[in-house]
Amino acid sequence: MSCVVGIDLGSTTTKAVVLDEDGQVLGRGITNSRSNYDLAAAVARTEGFINARFGLIQQRLEQTGGAEGVGRLRRAFVMEQLLHQLRRLEQLMLEEVERSAPAHVKQPFCGALREICRRITEEEEQRFRQPPILRSDFFRDAAGSAFMRIAEEVADPLGGVSFDRLVGVYDKCIIRVENEPLDLDFRDHIGDALKRLDNPPGLTDAVDYAASRDLTPATTVGTGYGRARLPFPKEQIRSEILCHGLGAHAMFPETRTVLDIGGQDTKAIQVDENGIVTSFQMNDRCAAGCGRYLGYIADEMNLGLHELGPLAEQSRRTVKINSTCTVFAGAELRERLSLGEKREDILAGLHRAIVIRAMSLLARSGGVSDQFTFTGGVAKNPAAVRAIRELVQENYGDRQLNISPDSIYTGALGAALFARRMVA
Amino acid sequence: MSTALKDRSMLLQKEMIASHFARLERAPENKEPVVYTFVPGNLVELIRSFGALPVLPEINALQSGMRKQSGDYIAEAERVGHSEDVCAYVKSDIGMLRSGNIGPAGTKIPKPDLLLLSYTGCYTFMKWFELLREEYDCPAVFFHVPYQGDGVLEPEHREYMLRQLREQVIPALEKATGRAYDEEALRERLTLAAEAEDHLVAVLQSAKHRPSPIDGYFGTVYYVGPLFSAFRGTPEGVEYYRTLREEVEERLAAGLGPVTPEGQLNDQKYRLVVEGPPSWTHFREFWKMFADEGAVVVASTYTKVGGTYDFGFRHNPNDPLGTLADYCSGCYTNLNLPSRIDMLVRYIREYEADGFLINSVKSCNSFSAGQLMILREVEKRTGIPGAFVESDLVDPRYFSSANIKNRLESYFQMIQARRVGGLA
Numbered sequence A: 001m002s003c004v005v006g007i008d009l010g011s012t013t014t015k016a017v018v019l020d021e022d023g024q025v026l027g028r029g030i031t032n033s034r035s036n037y038d039l040a041a042a043v044a045r046t047e048g049f050i051n052a053r054f055g056l057i058q059q060r061l062e063q064t065g066g067a068e069g070v071g072r073l074r075r076a077f078v079m080e081q082l083l084h085q086l087r088r089l090e091q092l093m094l095e096e097v098e099r100s101a102p103a104h105v106k107q108p109f110c111g112a113l114r115e116i117c118r119r120i121t122e123e124e125e126q127r128f129r130q131p132p133i134l135r136s137d138f139f140r141d142a143a144g145s146a147f148m149r150i151a152e153e154v155a156d157p158l159g160g161v162s163f164d165r166l167v168g169v170y171d172k173c174i175i176r177v178e179n180e181p182l183d184l185d186f187r188d189h190i191g192d193a194l195k196r197l198d199n200p201p202g203l204t205d206a207v208d209y210a211a212s213r214d215l216t217p218a219t220t221v222g223t224g225y226g227r228a229r230l231p232f233p234k235e236q237i238r239s240e241i242l243c244h245g246l247g248a249h250a251m252f253p254e255t256r257t258v259l260d261i262g263g264q265d266t267k268a269i270q271v272d273e274n275g276i277v278t279s280f281q282m283n284d285r286c287a288a289g290c291g292r293y294l295g296y297i298a299d300e301m302n303l304g305l306h307e308l309g310p311l312a313e314q315s316r317r318t319v320k321i322n323s324t325c326t327v328f329a330g331a332e333l334r335e336r337l338s339l340g341e342k343r344e345d346i347l348a349g350l351h352r353a354i355v356i357r358a359m360s361l362l363a364r365s366g367g368v369s370d371q372f373t374f375t376g377g378v379a380k381n382p383a384a385v386r387a388i389r390e391l392v393q394e395n396y397g398d399r400q401l402n403i404s405p406d407s408i409y410t411g412a413l414g415a416a417l418f419a420r421r422m423v424a
Numbered sequence B: 001m002s003t004a005l006k007d008r009s010m011l012l013q014k015e016m017i018a019s020h021f022a023r024l025e026r027a028p029e030n031k032e033p034v035v036y037t038f039v040p041g042n043l044v045e046l047i048r049s050f051g052a053l054p055v056l057p058e059i060n061a062l063q064s065g066m067r068k069q070s071g072d073y074i075a076e077a078e079r080v081g082h083s084e085d086v087c088a089y090v091k092s093d094i095g096m097l098r099s100g101n102i103g104p105a106g107t108k109i110p111k112p113d114l115l116l117l118s119y120t121g122c123y124t125f126m127k128w129f130e131l132l133r134e135e136y137d138c139p140a141v142f143f144h145v146p147y148q149g150d151g152v153l154e155p156e157h158r159e160y161m162l163r164q165l166r167e168q169v170i171p172a173l174e175k176a177t178g179r180a181y182d183e184e185a186l187r188e189r190l191t192l193a194a195e196a197e198d199h200l201v202a203v204l205q206s207a208k209h210r211p212s213p214i215d216g217y218f219g220t221v222y223y224v225g226p227l228f229s230a231f232r233g234t235p236e237g238v239e240y241y242r243t244l245r246e247e248v249e250e251r252l253a254a255g256l257g258p259v260t261p262e263g264q265l266n267d268q269k270y271r272l273v274v275e276g277p278p279s280w281t282h283f284r285e286f287w288k289m290f291a292d293e294g295a296v297v298v299a300s301t302y303t304k305v306g307g308t309y310d311f312g313f314r315h316n317p318n319d320p321l322g323t324l325a326d327y328c329s330g331c332y333t334n335l336n337l338p339s340r341i342d343m344l345v346r347y348i349r350e351y352e353a354d355g356f357l358i359n360s361v362k363s364c365n366s367f368s369a370g371q372l373m374i375l376r377e378v379e380k381r382t383g384i385p386g387a388f389v390e391s392d393l394v395d396p397r398y399f400s401s402a403n404i405k406n407r408l409e410s411y412f413q414m415i416q417a418r419r420v421g422g423l424a
Helices: A037-064 A069-100 A103-129 A139-154 A163-179 A186-196 A201-212 A225-229 A240-251 A291-300 A305-312 A329-338 A343-365 A382-396 A407-423 B003-030 B044-049 B057-066 B070-079 B088-098 B123-136 B155-177 B183-208 B220-228 B235-254 B283-291 B320-329 B337-350 B371-382 B401-419
Strands: A002-009 A013-019 A025-032 A216-223 A257-261 A266-271 A277-282 A372-375 B034-036 B053-055 B114-119 B140-144 B270-275 B295-300 B355-361 B386-391
Touching (some): A002 A240, A002 A407, A013 A037, A013 A407, A037 A069, A037 A225, A069 A163, A103 A139, A139 A163, A186 A201, A216 A240, A216 A407, A240 A266, A240 A277, A240 A372, A240 A407, A240 B401, A257 A343, A257 A407, A266 A343, A291 A329, A305 A343, A305 A382, A329 A343, A372 A407, B003 B053, B003 B235, B044 B053, B044 B155, B044 B183, B057 B070, B088 B123, B114 B123, B123 B140, B140 B155, B183 B235, B183 B295, B183 B320, B220 B235, B295 B337, B337 B371, B355 B401, B371 B386
Parallel strands (some): A002 A216, B034 B114, B270 B295, B270 B355
Antiparallel strands (some): A002 A013, A266 A277
16 A cells, blocks of 8 residues: 655654655654664554554454454553563673673673563563553653663672673663664564464454555655654755644544644644744743753653653742753752752753743744644643643733644644645 | 856956955054944045055854854853953954954954944944954044934034044054045045945845745845945946946846755745844845745845945035935934834835844844834735744854744745735
8 A cells, every 4th residue: 555654853752753645644653862873763653553454453352353352462562562671782782791891800791681672672572461540752862761770689799790790781882772773674563463462363363464564655755853764855954843733633524723843843833724834933042941951851850751740730839930941950950959840840840941931932923822732742741731821821821732742743644735735 | 047146246246255354364564544434334434545444343243143253252251251241253253353363254354544433323333443453552532423323313413523534534544554534535435335335235235026036134234244344436346336336236137036055946935024134143044034935135234334325315426524424323223113113115016025034143232122023013014924033143052943934934934824825
């Protein structure tokens, strides 16, 4: 079947969206952009196609009645991918120890690393048997937090295997795992995933069907910061402003104002009834108040990015923060903590501060019209959403605020829609 | 092909500048007096009529920017205590002065015998000369041009300026040069000025044609150079503009566009009006971002800082002092926001522009204050969307190529998408 692909190479994450010939979303893929856009684009694209095949499995099962097993199959598949990467990480770490550690610690060092990996594997398998809970999809996040936790337990400083040593070898190797084009293709892991579910016949048929379909993209359009890296002719590259406008329009056709807060820029966009951009403003010269700011804050607080919003939501008294300078974020935070402010109150203030910056861009671009759609990674953050709601209400009155659960894919969706227009 | 002719005006300008700087370097031994003055409201005919040589510090500063020297000069000025937020022209000039005062032509700039400050709306100019007066321990004279706050000047404003010219400026020049005021000599200079101004206006207005034979911003900053600096009221100036006009008229007849860093731009997809000065440190790179997209600038306000000749003003030899007063009060920097808006709207209409861009300069409040209001108002009155980018005059730290390129690409794609009504 003919399909088209949109790729959004963002500063933090790279996203891909695959559309079928009717313009329906077949699959989506996301990965962290690292410093390697080529690889990120390849990984996101592969994942988009894997998801497209899961979409086909779903379609097939719905036709033959009952698609309940797909979610579990999907989880099994993700786990197989993760375990595959973990095995690769373990192999690299052992090689590294063999190469660089002093002879007398090699054995306990390798033993500790094997133990950590064994326990992570066990935890993952255990996790699979329990109801799903929300966590980051990226290998680095999932494996990283488990590695640190277990490393602390198994570290034996007196035996020459300190926590720092373990983390050192992990840091060195995780980058390599991320930057190797690992074989994470559908066919490579779906068999193992099915096996975990004891090869249920209906599901197996649907998998065979999905795996056999030819998904050759008719064309691909790229957008985002890294778009110049894409090996496409100029017509297949679109500015993310246009893609976000069109993507938001596709998700919510009544949208007239779009706010996108991404990793290093914030965009305020006005669109017409066809999703065509009529005006836009972006932050300049300085990335203060962008998603990356929250990233720094999360690092400073030793929290995952996805934990910030929920923590800020517990605030009862928002602290007023003036500076949204990313470079000063750490200092600002410590200053507030030293004054005895609560973490959640400071966080609530930080979220409000970045949204105030966005409000000024919105004002520049022509204000907030009904309906108003919020996109980008920061739209996943409940505290940022709450601040947006409050500030839009204060400044513009009642506006319908749209946030799609797939909002992070807005740019990639817009790119895919542009690709579709090129084919049409 | 007009290569030979094009080279002729460029060559002429190069020779003029080189010989002017060579003469400046020898000025102390030749006992030629030197007067420093600024571009907006410069009284260069008057200065020349006293046999003095003009030095224009902001031209030196922008030249240092283009020659990639301003970064070091600014660092030098910051070392002696000038803040990061001070006008980058000032710091570049102070840094140059403290680094041996070698000017853009590689020759030494002589000390001033007089600092002649025409105050035309830029408060920083006053502080700048205050600093230079301190550094050089030389006399300074202040010519206060009333700001056009209400968009017009009253007869008593003009009388006030004439009185200052007679009672302060002329006596100061007489004292500095040891020569008496010679009104006949001034009239001759003014006649030459008006002739060159006629040629310049013909060149500027050639951009009303399609394709435009000139770039009304990037190309035109070179074209206005002689008239805005040392060469107004000189025979070389007239010769330069006559030559330039011939070249432009030849391109016009041949249906050719301007020569850009990317070659001749004949296929002009977008016609733009630009407000604000360019970034000198990244001048060619900035220009290339336009040329790559097939965008030509048809008119700009920055190229009117040294006089708004295209709206009819000419130096008038029959009213020598009165014409100097009129000239100073009409410079772009001395105009209020409504007048600047009127000017942009007029350019957009008369030059049939598809869009307009504001390059907002970080360290120049005189230009940047109110630009967002200008943007909004011009959009409202013309129905044409504006673009807004931010950079700096000569501080290389404030030019973010990726951001600006992204913005411009998005802007051009937006204009294109609007043209085809969503079928881009």
